[in-house]
């Protein structure tokens with residue numbers, strides 16, 4: 001029997017759930033060119049902007065609001081959840097799914113429920129500690145849980161038996177040779193090759209605090225010879241940057257080709273969403289991480305091991321001021337030796353093969369179920 005004929009991938013909301021799903025879909029297609037790949041999404045998530053252009057079939061199922069904490073009663077009430085699970089189930093039957101692989105986000109819950117009802121094997125990929133609500137609910141239905149980072153099984157009881165597979169990264173990122181792409185990236189962004197580049201990103205939706213603090217430090221950065229490539233984030237308000245700066249400060253609303261940003265960067269200033277950390281470490285990009293201060297400190301946990309390994313610096317959201325940037329980022333961005341050693345330390349922590357490792361885990365799960 002062919003190992004896989006039809007796979008349903010569920011995950012939605014923000015880039016952090018969608019990019020690993022897309023990277024995994026690419027790995028599936030590379031290994032099994034004839035496999036049918038169906039993705040499940042919700043009506044308003046970023047999946048609608050990211051999945052169809054990547055060439056995958058996106059089936060949108062009715063949305064419902066997940067509670068902030070795990071609540072299994074939700075699964076028993078014939079409300080919108082029932083409608084979503086019913087819609088997911090119809091799709092699973094129509095495509096005769098061999099397996100459902102879920103990456104978290106609202107849309108994963110109905111997919112897990114529908115798969116469980118039909119005895120379709122479920123694999124969960126989780127990148128956060130504590131695990132997201134959707135995946136925690138999914139864990140009631142399967143033991144096939146994979147995680148992105150080596151510290152997760154020690155940090156969360158529910159992930160104790162999970163397999164560490166890494167994070168599936170887009171091939172443009174996992175295969176990136178930063179030094180080789182750097183000249184093209186600098187040219188494309190209109191940046192100078194003789195001055196350090198600070199690459200700023202607040203994750204897939206952007207981060208207001210980071211945007212405002214860096215924009216307010218624009219003059220100090222520019223007069224110290226630090227260029228800035230600033231991705232504002234898909235869903236964030238524009239901000240003002242002085243027009244008459246002596247060195248380039250480029251602002252982009254969103255960067256689909258993140259590899260170009262990573263290639264141009266000498267130093268990154270960013271939120272520590274799990275996928276961002278997986279990418280900076282896989283590529284050895286030295287980073288100053290500003291964890292999102294809410295949602296259970298999950299972003300602080302993502303960044304801490306990298307910082308402890310010497311690959312990054314951590315600063316509290318409330319401490320990120322223009323003065324802090326001037327006193328800390330400017331000297332760091334100009335210290336080539338320190339950046340090189342941070343880059344090496346980050347690379348030692350990161351990995352690039354998460355797509356292949358997750359595929360192996362999924363194949364084992366399907367095999368086990370047959």
Ligand SMILES: CC(=O)N[C@H]1[C@@H](OP(=O)(O)OP(=O)(O)OC[C@H]2O[C@@H](n3ccc(=O)[nH]c3=O)[C@H](O)[C@@H]2O)O[C@H](CO)[C@@H](O)[C@@H]1O
Nearest residue numbers: 014015016019203204205231254255258273274275276292
């Ligand atoms: C505020 C919040 O709750 N954030 C969560 C969200 O973050 P978020 O959705 O921001 O996800 P991550 O930081 O993990 O990943 C962002 C992804 O977007 C990409 N990107 C970003 C900007 C851009 O212009 N272009 C681009 O392609 C990055 O390369 C990366 O692949 O999901 C993560 C993964 O579950 C969690 O760890 C974060 O805590």
